[in-house]
Amino acid sequence: MILDQIKKNLEKQIFAVFGLPKNFEIKWQTPPNPAWGDLALPIFEIAKTPKVQGDEIVKKVQKLKLPASVEKIETKAGYVNFFLEPNFLARGLAKELAAKSLGKKNSGKKKTIMLEFSQPNTHKEFHVGHLRGSVLGQSLVNILQAHGDKVIAANYLGDVGAHVAKWLWCYKKWHDGEEPGADKAKFLSKIYQEAAKKSEANPEHKKEVAQIQKKLEQGDRTLLRVWKKTRKWSIDEFKKIYKILGVNFDIYFYESEEEAPGKKIVEKLRRRGIAKTSRGAAVMDLEKYNLEIFLLQKADGAALYATKDLALAFKKFKKYKIDESWHLVDVRQTLYFRQLFKTLRLAGLKKIFKHLAYEFVSLPEGVISSRSGRMVGFNEIFEKVSGLAAQETAKRHKGWPKKKIERASRAIALAAMKFDMLKQSREKQIIFDPKQALSFEGFTGPYLLYTLARINSIQRRAGRGIEKIKHRDKLKIEPIEKQLLVKLAQFSQITAAAARQAEPALVAQYLFDLCKTFAEFYHAVNVLKAEPAERVWRLELIKNIKQVLEYGLELLSIEYLDEM
């Protein structure tokens, strides 16, 4: 905001001095080194416009009148660098922060977006792969909402299909009536692994599984009862995890509910000649769109993922007043979604669909696989990480009661795990190394929490006597403090970019950078022991940092602490 104002103000003059055409777009940059300035104007582009010749530029730059927001101007290596006036910046920032408008935007046109994410399968374990999707999704919801959009968070559970049939088959055959005990996730996961192994070992078994699936779709009563009961174990487990994670859904959809309507839609598409029958199955021939053949329904009439997704898409737009449907799903489904969206379009649902792809999580040993048990379950890793956090906390705070340590270590563990999932861009594969997940140093969630803890500590010691700062007085602002001011002012740009690119990593990286700069400040100057005027100003500065940091963490859905 404040930066936008400064830029706008400068642009007016720049256009006039250089005689730039009206449609010219100034591409502001940030100098790589703060010592070179705070805003950079590349003159390569300007030099291309007919009226201006290279050598004249420097002369013309000297004609620019310095507004109050700018301290000085330098030309260097093809750039005009503007040094912002720190007092001006401090004042503007204070206004922006007081209005709580930093990082928020009220775009006039509010879109309603339904964001579907997380989508775990029942009867399988929630693992670190789901963790990425869930945390990414929640963070996107927050970021988009801050951007001014209305977002409906939807989860779509895979509660039917081949994997469920397999599980039920194994359970009925070898574990009939068994109860899961305290750790439902482990129980479900164990049976699934056993089911995968046993069903593949014997062709007889494969047939039995297919039979179970058929019976289930036909609504066999006794089977349905078992399905309902075991499905609930799974869903309860997921909800428990979402509660721990602070991930919230406005709506839950279930694949089981989309089967029948999906089949009807496929039938309709067949009648209308949009879908064809090939080898007994319902397909869309999308070869002319370079999207190959898309399978809608199996030859034996059983529903596929696509069958159900068609129904869900129609339902979403009919029942909820949404403008766009976004799907945050693993990149491996890119082709699938392109096929699905094209099919929907051909079926007459001409709406905006978006597949937000993210790279999957794998382990140092290889790809995650629920069937082979090569995976890191959420509960297991969460326990490990929070255990270590508890140990570290106890070491540092001998007097803390057990409950306080528990609360802190939980927050630290979650910060570590979530930040790990958010800090790199969506399109980068994460190789989840449990050993590295146990690190709380450097580019990690706990580092951000620690920064906050230090700020809080200063504030506590400062006591109540924080005077209001008088901005009319010129403050003595150190270079490192000015760097902090500039960083804070950039926050709005970052959140806007994060929303535009649907990329929470931008916020994560920014916050880390802010904290690094704070740490440098923290070691370079003292807040509490400063001269009265500086003391007041620095207290105000750290208050601002705290506000941005807390808000940024909220966008990432990371809970923070007062002390750690």
Add this chain to the structure above:
RNA sequence: GCGCCCGUAGUUCAAUGGAUAGAAUAGGGGCCUUCUAAGCCCUAGACGCAGGUUCGACUCCUGCCGGGCGCACCA
């Protein structure tokens, strides 16, 4: 075979076509009588290869090499 994505310090990641390619971690060396050392400072270390487009390429294009993923009854 066809298609999509990715190759940057030992490792994990950054870099709207722009300035001296930034961090973290691991390595070496320092800093706790000063606001929390989960920290800070110093040091060493990288663009897969070859062309092309451009005033300018880690970024765009082509080819090669290396890795991942997807391509009809799984989700």
